[in-house]
Every structure is written in C-alpha cells, then in structure tokens.
Amino acid sequence: MINIKNLHKNFGDLEVLKGIDLSIKAGQVVCIIGPSGSGKSTVLRCINRLEELTSGQIVVDGHDLYAPETDINYVRTEAGMVFQQFNLFPHMTVLQNVTLGPIKVRGMSKTEANKLGEELLKKVGLAEKAKNYPDQLSGGQKQRVAIARSLALKPKVILFDEPTSALDPELVGEVLEVMKTLAREGMTMVVVTHEMEFARDVADRVIFIDKGVIQVDGPPAEVFDSSKNPRLNDFLGKVAHQH
Amino acid sequence: MAFKFEPDVMVETFPLLLSGVKLTIIITLCGLLIGFAIGVICGLMKLSKNLLISKLAGSYVEIIRGTPLIVQVMFLYFGIPMASGLRIPPLTAGVIAIALNSGAYIAEIVRGAVQSIDYGQREAGRSIGLTKIQTMRYIIWPQSFRRMIPPLGNQFIISLKDTSLLVVIGVAELTRVGQEIIAVNFRAFEVWLTVGLVYLMMTLTISRVLKTVENRIERRGAR
Numbered sequence A: 001m002i003n004i005k006n007l008h009k010n011f012g013d014l015e016v017l018k019g020i021d022l023s024i025k026a027g028q029v030v031c032i033i034g035p036s037g038s039g040k041s042t043v044l045r046c047i048n049r050l051e052e053l054t055s056g057q058i059v060v061d062g063h064d065l066y067a068p069e070t071d072i073n074y075v076r077t078e079a080g081m082v083f084q085q086f087n088l089f090p091h092m093t094v095l096q097n098v099t100l101g102p103i104k105v106r107g108m109s110k111t112e113a114n115k116l117g118e119e120l121l122k123k124v125g126l127a128e129k130a131k132n133y134p135d136q137l138s139g140g141q142k143q144r145v146a147i148a149r150s151l152a153l154k155p156k157v158i159l160f161d162e163p164t165s166a167l168d169p170e171l172v173g174e175v176l177e178v179m180k181t182l183a184r185e186g187m188t189m190v191v192v193t194h195e196m197e198f199a200r201d202v203a204d205r206v207i208f209i210d211k212g213v214i215q216v217d218g219p220p221a222e223v224f225d226s227s228k229n230p231r232l233n234d235f236l237g238k239v240a241h242q243h
Numbered sequence B: 001m002a003f004k005f006e007p008d009v010m011v012e013t014f015p016l017l018l019s020g021v022k023l024t025i026i027i028t029l030c031g032l033l034i035g036f037a038i039g040v041i042c043g044l045m046k047l048s049k050n051l052l053i054s055k056l057a058g059s060y061v062e063i064i065r066g067t068p069l070i071v072q073v074m075f076l077y078f079g080i081p082m083a084s085g086l087r088i089p090p091l092t093a094g095v096i097a098i099a100l101n102s103g104a105y106i107a108e109i110v111r112g113a114v115q116s117i118d119y120g121q122r123e124a125g126r127s128i129g130l131t132k133i134q135t136m137r138y139i140i141w142p143q144s145f146r147r148m149i150p151p152l153g154n155q156f157i158i159s160l161k162d163t164s165l166l167v168v169i170g171v172a173e174l175t176r177v178g179q180e181i182i183a184v185n186f187r188a189f190e191v192w193l194t195v196g197l198v199y200l201m202m203t204l205t206i207s208r209v210l211k212t213v214e215n216r217i218e219r220r221g222a223r
Helices: A040-047 A072-078 A094-104 A110-123 A139-151 A169-184 A196-202 A220-225 A230-242 B007-046 B051-065 B069-084 B090-115 B119-127 B132-169 B174-185 B188-219
Strands: A002-011 A014-024 A029-033 A055-060 A079-082 A157-161 A188-192 A205-210 A213-218
Touching: A002 A040, A014 A040, A014 A213, A029 A040, A029 A196, A040 A055, A040 A157, A040 A188, A072 A079, A072 B119, A079 A139, A079 B119, A094 A110, A094 A139, A094 B132, A110 A139, A139 A157, A139 A169, A169 A188, A169 A196, A196 A220, A196 A230, A205 A220, A205 A230, A213 A220, A213 A230, B007 B051, B007 B090, B007 B132, B007 B174, B007 B188, B051 B090, B069 B090, B069 B132, B090 B132, B119 B132, B132 B174, B132 B188, B174 B188
Parallel strands: A029 A188, A029 A205, A079 A157, A157 A188
Antiparallel strands: A002 A014, A002 A055, A205 A213
C-alpha cells in the first residue's frame, strides 16, 4: 500500500529525516510515536506530498509520488489527510465541507454527493450538524467532520497528523471512537499520535521515531512492554509521567 | 469691502453641479471596475513563485504608488500623445488614470488578503485532491474576498476623491464644474463649500452602504 525507501528530508541545513524505510500493508493501522521535533509528522506529510522529500522514494498504491508521470492530485485523493488544526473550510457548511471533494474532484452530482455526505456525517455522529458552519462546532465535532471530509473521497489510506492534540481533553474520546470504528472496518491508517492508550488498543504496529530515524518498529505489546531501546523507554517514561 | 455669506448662492449652485457629480460617479465606477481587474491579476501575480511574474507586478505597484496621481494624469494626457501622436480624449485618460492608480493599491489589498488566509486551508484543499486553481477558486478566494471588502471600500472613497485631480486635464467632473461656476459668479466661498459638501454626501453614502454589507457578512456567521 505504502512503500517508503530511504526517505531523507532537509529543512535548509537541518536534516529532519535521515533515511526512513517503511512499508505499510493495506488494512494495517500504524501509529507513529516519538518526541516533538523527531520528524514523525514530516514522514506523514511526505506521504501526501504536502512536504517535498530531499531524496528517497515513496510509492503509494503503486504510484511513485515523485515520478513525473504521476498525477499528484489523483494520488492525494487516495490518501486522505486529517490535520491537527482540523482545517475545515470556514465559509462552507459542514455538509459542503464534506461534498466539495466528491463534486469537484470526483465529478459527482450534487444530489449524489449530498447523499454521500449525509451518510458520512451520520457515521461520525453529526448528521444534525449538516447545515451548521464550522465555527458553531466544538473541536471534537470539527475533527469528526474533517474525518468525514477525507472519507468522502473513498481513500485507500487515511493519514492522521496528531488528530487529538489540539482538543480539550474531554473531547478526545469522541474522535478516537470514530477512528476505532474506521480501524475495525479495515481502513488503512497511519496515525501520528501522543495517545499511547489508543496506540496500544488499536494499532497493529507502533513505530517509534526519534532523531530522524525509526528506532523501534513492532506490535504494540512488544513496543510498549518489552523494548530494550533506551530512547523509547526514556520517551515512554516521560509521557507516562504527564498523565 | 466686508465679506458677506450668501446662502442663496449655495442653493443656486447645487443643481448646476449635478452634471459634474454624474461624471465623477461614472469615472470612479469605470476606473474602479477596471482597477479591480488589474488589482486581482497583479495581486495574484505578486504571489507567484515565478520571480519574473512577481517582479513585473511588483514594479508596476511600486511605480504607481511612488509617483503622484496628478503627474500620472498629465503624463497620460499630455506626455503620451506627444510621443505617440495619439490623442486620448480627456474622459478616457481620466478613467485610465484612476484604473491604473487604484489597480496598484487594489493589488496590494488582494495580495494581503490572500496571504492572510491560514496555510492549512491550502493544504486541506490540496489534500482532498483539488488542483492549485480549484483550491484558490473554492477555498482561498471566497475567504480572502470577505477580508478585502473593508479596504476595497476605503479605496472606493479615495478614488472618488482622486477624480478631482482630473481638473488639470479639463474633464468636466465635479471640481471642474465648481471652478467654472466661480469663474462666472466669483463666489469662491459658497461654491467650494457646496462642492465639498457634495463630495462628503457621496463618500458618506459609500461608507453607509459598506457598513451594511459588512454587517450582512458578519451576520451570516462564517468568517
């Protein structure tokens, strides 16, 4: 599904990613954890080409992202993205936020798109908010709309970039609940997160990135309970301390 | 000879000014309409990653902003015909001058408004597969346009007043008509006072309309 080979990324003189190799199969839920500044979000953003890589190769669903013949707009529809700051379109209603992609990108008719949009809003528990504007929603509701928006294009994988980090603690649960449902339905998901409980419960695989390289990669039980990696244990210790 | 204020002169002057008012409004509207088109194009050009394109628009803005409108008007009306042999009618020259001048300022308004939209909006648009142009059209532009309305209204008022400078090329707009009336009745005080009040009436009307538009947008909720 996603194949990353020797991914390097520099921001100016700063080398953020120093050779990431990662292969994700369809249906897998992969959580990426690590301290801030470790490069975990950058990996995710490279998979959607929101960030240009410096060297290496990324293949998503058989499309080499950096091959000149690749239509990046098409590939982006196959890899949905959910942002930390939601990034809903404030001038559109909730329903319009969800249907814009299907109408403009997939060429769906408005009636068809509205039907799909209403279905998806129901799925994330916000059917009654269809006519509202984003600034009338709570953070958790906004993020659920953002998930519905990315689902509307029927992507093969959804990339979550710290989807709950901007939320008040009491709103985190409702978003994670929706994500769990997606995971159960077999959606391929790559989640950059600080929610260790979620990673432990839902992920098939947990990846620990620090200093621009993958330090640990394995099933959650192994990563959280029996890793010998000192950096990981140091990180987990600090995170546990906060909670 | 003591000065004696004659309100009657103001009452007599007012209807005579109406032809000038009409022309002032026509020049302002035509000039701003073209100026808006220029401004949108140049504002977006200034945001281009292509250095040649952005520098081209940037130079235009700098040149217009850095020279007085009255010099631009006289260059257009007296200077260009001398070099090219083509005479531009004064009204056309006036409209072109207002268009070029407001276009430069509107370019800056457009650029600023577009740049003020959070970068995440662009990324969200691109991530659902919209092209750059679609992202601009459906996501960035509608949000920026709302932010442009107050400064555009301001520009409207400035350009309306700027048309008075066209007096130097003999366009029969409001100021010119006032001047002609004084040439006959020598009542500078009453006539200029009336002319000033008429300008004020027009600009206050624009302010009022603008406030209504802004309130309506605000009431619609979304930013």
